[in-house]
Amino acid sequence: MKIRVKVTPNARTTRxxxxxxxxxxxxxxxxxxxxxxxxxxxxxxxxxxxxxxFGVAKSGVKIVKGETSRMKLLEVPDTxxxxx
Numbered sequence: 001m002k003i004r005v006k007v008t009p010n011a012r013t014t015r016x017x018x019x020x021x022x023x024x025x026x027x028x029x030x031x032x033x034x035x036x037x038x039x040x041x042x043x044x045x046x047x048x049x050x051x052x053x054f055g056v057a058k059s060g061v062k063i064v065k066g067e068t069s070r071m072k073l074l075e076v077p078d079t080x081x082x083x084x
Contacts, residue, residue, distance in 0.1 A: 002064065003082070004028040005072045007046060009037040014049055016083055025071055029083070043067060054080035 004025050011032035022028045035045035043063055051058040056077050066072035076082075 001078055001080070002073055002075050005046070005050075005074055006030050007042065007070050007072060008032045009035060009042040009070075014045065016053060018083065022071075028071070040067075046072070050074070050076070054082065056080050 004022075004027070006020075006022065006025075006028045008031070011034055013032065014034045015032055017030035017032060019027055020030055031046065031050070033042050033045050033049070035042045047061045047063065048058055051061045054061070054076055056079065060077045060080070062075045064073045064075050
């Protein structure tokens with residue numbers, strides 16, 4: 001399944017803020033990351049964090065679109081347990 005994620009890098013802590021309705025992207029999952037947006041560190045941290053949160057392998061979480069943007073489209077396995 002594909003989900004949209006809005007990422008805020010350089011946060012104090014890494015955590016999921018929850019779902020929110022975005023006027024342009026629709027329903028998005030808000031995530032704060034401690035990692036900086038330098039050299040792909042934030043993308044790697046996002047994949048590792050969400051894989052752990054969803055209970056899937058890191059290889060199962062892929063950034064489909066938005067590698068250099070705060071708004072990303074991710075592909076996750078259908079077995080992933082998404083937050084409410």
